Amino acid sequence: MRLTELMANASVVSTKLPADPDISGLSCDSRAVKPGFLFAALKGSRVDGTNFIDDALSRGATALLMGTAGLVGPDARNVTVPVLAEPNPRRSYAHLAAQFYPGQPPSIAAVTGTNGKSSVVSFLRQIWNLNGRSAASLGTLGLESASESVPLSLTTPDPAVIHGELARLSAAGIDSLAIEASSHGLDQYRIDGVNVTVAGFTNISRDHLDYHGTLEKYLSAKVRLFDEVMEAPGVAVLNRDSSCYSQLIAVCRERHHRVIGYGSVVKEDTRNFESISLIDVTPMPFGLHLTIGYGGQSEGVDVSLVGQFQAENLLCAIGLAMADGIPFHAAVESVSHIVGVRGRMELVGQSWSGASVYVDYAHTPEALENALGALRFHFGG
Incomplete structure (x- = not known):
């Protein structure tokens, strides 16, 4: 699928692209990039995807997606593939994936x-x-x-x-x-x-x-x-x-x-x-x-x-x-x-004394309180 075809109905606003390559896949993880992929260089709370652009390009990325700041300085000179600079690159990435x-x-x-x-x-x-x-x-x-x-x-x-x-x-x-x-x-x-x-x-x-x-x-x-x-x-x-x-x-x-x-x-x-x-x-x-x-x-x-x-x-x-x-x-x-969900108040066996043994994924105070209250509701004691 051509890049412009991918962009057509994906809420992507970038224009004046230097090329229109075939796109064979999408990823926001540079390690998963293969030749022909679009790499989404997304900024997270801990990791900035723009730091992995060189890795993505070395693996064959033919287009980049990032925020409107785009590439500046030496980085811009080293990139010859189309760059989609979007105001909300995460949303654009999702819509591009839906089109692909x-x-x-x-x-x-x-x-x-x-x-x-x-x-x-x-x-x-x-x-x-x-x-x-x-x-x-x-x-x-x-x-x-x-x-x-x-x-x-x-x-x-x-x-x-x-x-x-x-x-x-x-x-x-x-x-x-x-x-x-x-x-x-x-x-x-x-x-x-x-x-x-x-x-x-x-x-x-x-x-x-x-x-x-x-x-x-x-x-x-x-x-x-x-x-x-x-x-x-x-x-x-x-x-x-x-x-x-x-x-x-x-x-x-x-x-x-x-x-x-x-x-x-x-x-x-x-x-x-x-x-x-x-x-x-x-x-x-x-x-x-x-x-x-x-x-x-x-x-x-x-x-x-x-x-x-x-x-x-x-x-x-x-x-x-x-x-x-x-x-x-x-x-x-x-x-x-209906049968219960794995790890959600799941009966997994009984102890030697006959007590029922349950597994539950409760990981918040409210969920733990609910789990314990659930068992008391049934068994008392």
């Missing part, structure tokens, strides 16, 4: 929040599969579908990786994809160019402040999913019990998104948004009995998941499935067949 790897599953749901993302995308994938869809999920646990499980290095991978996988999944007949949208990934524009039509929000608590600096900036990164990434009008599935629900509602109203609220409190949203409510949750030795309400209907269902917080994750997945056309009854009935 055309083809995406027609239905893509993205999920953000501090805790619960991995569970929600897994549950949604299973609901889709149980209702006749060919579905996959992408996130912390890797790329998973009925036919494969492929590990990935990041919750939200590099744009070239994401769009390469989306094109491959589309060609393989996957029609529905659930993807985790981490705060890092959103802040760094990694999923820009992904045709998200449904988006979910789980919860917010203190996390990744070493990167974002403040809770406000952390939340702002998450809000990008609804404010900038998801196509308008889309469908937002929001945790009604979250402290930032009103802020998210305001963003979604501005963008004309349809909103489905969910939560553990039984109430109808006074702003005329749809509501999914957890009417009752009863612990069983190795699962939960849930009563779920929506639009004057209520359904009871047994699930083989431990922890009341998993009920909230299920409600989010049900809301996302409904947003994508699965009827309420069918979505709720499907969760009776």
